[in-house]
Amino acid sequence: MKKLLYSLIIIIAAICACQDENSELGKSLVDSSFYNIYVDTCTVDISTILMDSIETRGDSICQLGHYKDPSWGEASATYYAEYSANSFTPNENYSYSFDSLVLRMTPSGHFWGDTLTQQRISVYRLKQPIYLDDDEDLYTTTALPTESTPLLSFTFTPRPGQKRELEIRLPDELGKELLTDLIAEEDYFDSQDKFKEKFPGLALVAESNGGCIIGFLVNESSMAITLHYKEITSQRTEKELVFSVNTDYAYTGICHDRTGTSLATLESGIENLIHSYDLDKHAYMQGLTGLYNQIEFPYLNNLQDAGEIVSIESATLYLYPQAGSYNKLNQLPEDIRLYITDENNVLEDYVYGSDGVTVQTGNLSVDEMFGRDTYYSFNVTEFIRNNFGTWGIKRQKLLLSLPDNEMITTFNQIIFANDPDQERQCRLDIRFKIYNEK
Incomplete structure (x- = not known):
C-alpha cells in the first residue's frame, strides 16, 4: 500500500499533467476542480484455500x-x-x-x-x-x-x-x-x-x-x-x-x-486459508486436488484520501502466472472464474462482463515469445464501485476458481505471482475521478 500512497502524492502534485482539458467545471460559478486519475498499485491480497473433497460421481x-x-x-x-x-x-x-x-x-x-x-x-x-x-x-x-x-x-x-x-x-x-x-x-x-x-x-x-x-x-x-x-x-x-x-x-x-512443498501446512476449509505472503508470495489453484483462491483489496478505501469526492470510473484486475511454472508438463487453463461472496463467504453471483450477462472467463493473454507478459484479466469495475467505502460485514469478497466442469475432472492449475516488489504481479488498475473545492 506504500506504493499506492506514494503514487497518489506524486500524481496529485503533478495533477496538471494528468487532468483532462475540461477538468474545471463551472469555474465562473464555483471555485472547484475535477480531475481524472489512474493508479495501478492497489494491493491485491490473494489467498489459497483447500476444499475438503470434490464430488466426482457421474463425471464424463x-x-x-x-x-x-x-x-x-x-x-x-x-x-x-x-x-x-x-x-x-x-x-x-x-x-x-x-x-x-x-x-x-x-x-x-x-x-x-x-x-x-x-x-x-x-x-x-x-x-x-x-x-x-x-x-x-x-x-x-x-x-x-x-x-x-x-x-x-x-x-x-x-x-x-x-x-x-x-x-x-x-x-x-x-x-x-x-x-x-x-x-x-x-x-x-x-x-x-x-x-x-x-x-x-x-x-x-x-x-x-x-x-x-x-x-x-x-x-x-x-x-x-x-x-x-x-x-x-x-x-x-x-x-x-x-x-x-x-x-x-x-x-x-x-x-x-503435499509434504515438502509450500502447501504442506495447508488444511481444508476457507477458515484455514493461507495468504500469498505466507506462501512465498504465491497463490495456488488446481482442479481435483481442490485448491482455489480468495481475493480482497484491503486498502481500497485509502483512495478516499485522494479528494473530497472520489468516483470510480473503471477497475481491472490482472493476475500473472509465475514465470516458469507452466510449460509442456503444466499447461495453463484457458478459462477461470470469479465469484462474489458476502462477508460469510456465501456465494452470491459471478463477475459478469460489461453487458451484465456474460460471465467473464479471465481473458487469458499469452506471451508466446518471451512468456513474461502472460496474464489473466477481469473487469471488476462494478465490484469495486459497490465495495468502495464499505467496511466490515458490508464488504464483499471474490473467490477465484476453475469452472465447475474442469475443477471436478482435470488437474488444470495455476501458480499466481504476488510479490509487490516485482513486476508482473497481481495488481488492480483503477481509473477514478476526484472533485475538490478550492
Whole structure:
C-alpha cells in the first residue's frame, strides 16, 4: 500500500499533467476542480484455500496415473467403476463361442506430467459393490477395497492431442464365465442390484513410480467392457455385448501428498486459508486436488484520501502466472472464474462482463515469445464501485476458481505471482475521478 500512497502524492502534485482539458467545471460559478486519475498499485491480497473433497460421481472424464511435482506434491488418480447389467436371449438352435473381453479407453486430451514416459495401470476387481456416502455422493477422498491380485496390468504411452482408443484385453476366464452365464440365463443379469453383487466393478490403479496423469472419456463406449463372441449356425456371425459404466456409481479417487512443498501446512476449509505472503508470495489453484483462491483489496478505501469526492470510473484486475511454472508438463487453463461472496463467504453471483450477462472467463493473454507478459484479466469495475467505502460485514469478497466442469475432472492449475516488489504481479488498475473545492 506504500506504493499506492506514494503514487497518489506524486500524481496529485503533478495533477496538471494528468487532468483532462475540461477538468474545471463551472469555474465562473464555483471555485472547484475535477480531475481524472489512474493508479495501478492497489494491493491485491490473494489467498489459497483447500476444499475438503470434490464430488466426482457421474463425471464424463476420469483421471488415471501418478505424478510428483516439486511445487504441488505427489498425486495419484484411481478410477472406480460399477458396470451396467446387459444380456441377450440365446437361441436354443444356435451355439456360441467366446472370442475376447475388451476394456476400451479413449483419452480426453487432458494430462499433467511427462507424456513421454510410459504409464503402467493395474486393473483390480472390487471386493464389494460401490455404495454412496451418507450424503448420497462419491468424492475424491473415497477409497474402496480391491482384491489383492490384479486381473491384469498394462502399459501405454500417452499421446496428447490424440484420442486414439486403447483396447485392453481382460482375462479370457472372466469373459468365458460371462458368456457361459449369459447362455444359461443366470438370474444375476435380471437386475442391476443382482449384477453388482456378482460383479462389483473395477478399480484402475496407477503404479506409484509413474510420471504422468491422463484423462479418459467416460461414455457408452469409453471405459466400457465389450464381450466379443460368435453366434454359430450354418455360418459364424460375430457379435458383441457392451457393459458400459454405470456413472451413478463411478468416480475418480485422488490421493494427494503435499509434504515438502509450500502447501504442506495447508488444511481444508476457507477458515484455514493461507495468504500469498505466507506462501512465498504465491497463490495456488488446481482442479481435483481442490485448491482455489480468495481475493480482497484491503486498502481500497485509502483512495478516499485522494479528494473530497472520489468516483470510480473503471477497475481491472490482472493476475500473472509465475514465470516458469507452466510449460509442456503444466499447461495453463484457458478459462477461470470469479465469484462474489458476502462477508460469510456465501456465494452470491459471478463477475459478469460489461453487458451484465456474460460471465467473464479471465481473458487469458499469452506471451508466446518471451512468456513474461502472460496474464489473466477481469473487469471488476462494478465490484469495486459497490465495495468502495464499505467496511466490515458490508464488504464483499471474490473467490477465484476453475469452472465447475474442469475443477471436478482435470488437474488444470495455476501458480499466481504476488510479490509487490516485482513486476508482473497481481495488481488492480483503477481509473477514478476526484472533485475538490478550492
